[in-house]
Amino acid sequence: MESGAPFFWMNGLLATGLLEVTSDAERLNDGGFWATSITFEGERTFAKFATVLRDQPFPESPEWKSIRSIWKSSLSREQYYDYVEDIRKHISFGDVYQANACRVLSTPSRGTSLDSLFAKLLENHFAPYASFLRLPDIEIASATPELFLRREGETITTSPIKGTQDFTSRDLFGSKDQSENIMIVDLMRNDLSQICEIGSIKVTDFLRIEHHPGIRHLVSDVQGTLRAGISWDEILHELLPAGSVSGAPKHSALQIIQSNEPTPRGVYCGLMGWIQGSESVLALAIRTFWNADRTLYFGTGAGITWPSDPHLEWRETELKANRLVGIAGGIDDEGWQYGSGIFETILMIDNRPLFFDRHMDRAEASGRELGFDIPPREDILRAISYLARFPMARLRLSFGSQFSLSAAPYQQKALPLRVQIRDQRLIAGIGSHKKYPYWENLDLVRAAQFDGFSEVLLIDEWGRVGEGATCNYLFYLDGQWITPPLSVGVLPGVMRSIALDKGLAIEKELLRSDLPRVKSMVAISSLRIAALVTRLMDRTLDIGMESELIFQSLWSEAQSDSVG
Secondary structure, eight states, rough: OTTTTOOEEEETTTEEEEEEEOOGGGGGGGOOEEEEEEEEEEEEEEEEEEEESOOOOOOOOOOOOOEEEOOOOSHHHHHHHHHHHHHHHHHHHHHHHHEEEEEEEEEEEOOOOTHHHHHHOOOOOOTTTTTEETTTTTTEEOOOOOEEEEEEEEEEEEEOOEEEEETTTOOOOOHHHHHEEEHEEEEEEEHHHBBBBOOOEEEEEEEEEETTTTEEEEEEEEEEEETTTOHHHHHHHHHSSSSGGTEEHHHHHHHHHHHHHHHHOOOSEEEEEEEEEEEEEEEEEEEEEEEEEEEEEEEEEEEOOOOHHHHHHHHHHHHHHHHHHHHHHHOOOOOOOSSSSEEEEEEEEEEEETTTHHHHHHHHHHHHTOOOOOOOOHHHHHHHHOOOOOOOEEEEEEEEESSSEEEEEOOOOOOOOOEEEEOSOOOOOOSSSEEEOOOOOHHHHHHHTTEEEEEEEOOOOOOOOOOOOSSSEEEEETEEEEEEOOOGGGOHHHHHHHHHTTTTTTEEBBBGGGGOOEEEEEEEEEEEEEEEEETTTTTEOOOOOHHHHHHHHHHHHHHHHHTT
């Protein structure tokens, strides 16, 4: 196939030889093969192809080169929180039962065709309705798992997805996910009733669990028999926009969406697939990239009901975007690299990274074990020297599909910590590697802050004491400073290793039953260096000479390294 030529591919079906592009649904009546893209806002694109082959591999394409630019979100975290609360307000007024809150990520396009990215998606992210369309003014690469419409003669089927979990979650789908799916099933039954024979609509599969790369979903199937003589124009008019990405009732949900989303969704949440006479497969364009106007876009969203927590819904949008955008590459506007990998957070003073070699020792060890490439240290130091200078900064080095770094001004917090005890299954820590996504850690801190604490202390199911969400701890007990051993699952923190190497503390397993005898605690991390703990749950801890000595010793070590 000629380089740059228009074509369509979906599940082994390859269409080439572009004949016509139109927005007129009447043209679908000719029985030809039409690749179909319809935006969420209703802009229709039908592309007729001359040649259609089945059981074809995706055309060979060059290797995708990871993006290194920043993805900007159409809504900030705070704006998205407000959006969720606005939907909840409308639910309380009885205006709507559920609405889908979305945001669109965008980054400058490098002019590279998305066929290379789509080939990489096929290799790394199986999706049952993955499809690709290239036309003269747009490219769409979709890894969608959701069937919107399958037509086989006069039988029509839709399979709405509602309910999303990380595949590592041990929890069952809760009432929020189930009620959301049930509402959308009811909405789709109503929509199909506008185009189907009376009495023909039935739910053929209800609340099944489907597993997809990195996540799992709740899915239901709704089926009906089309009215005699109904046209494609009528079908599309009655069904769009899709209920699972708008809300219920649909009219009210669309009004809320229009008032809260600052930019059009465009390709995202529209349709992608094909129509040929009375046969079709049209997927919902979620998990979808598109390239237009020298910009690459990706959309993500979450269904909002009354029990929705704004923060958890934001997390769901991150979960849906993280794996796929991680395959494409790039970082978010908070400096985190998409996808998964390892990272180091380093305190910089006057552009000098503290304990750089210790951090690199840990990163290189994790890289060898987990299979991530770590650039030479001299290359990393050279890259650091190009960063903006601050008297004190937080440096983040990320090693995943690529290497990235970022620096931001940082100010030490002088307030002592209040620590909440949290039970955690299996291990008393976050693990032996400093990995991202870092959401679990940050959410532990966030939950503690809601309860009036500033950090947590993790304890496993055997009662073994571990670490915090973002720090290790030193415990003063029976006249000596103790830190839990790595065997309980704590991170081999840099400041922890310094405390052990300098003889300031020893490793020893602690149990929950030992905590009443702990006299003092110090939280240690690369950013905090050392922070005094004044409260452990409802207990007030001492800040005496022992705490001051350990605090001063660790800070003295940091200051000597910053000028060394």
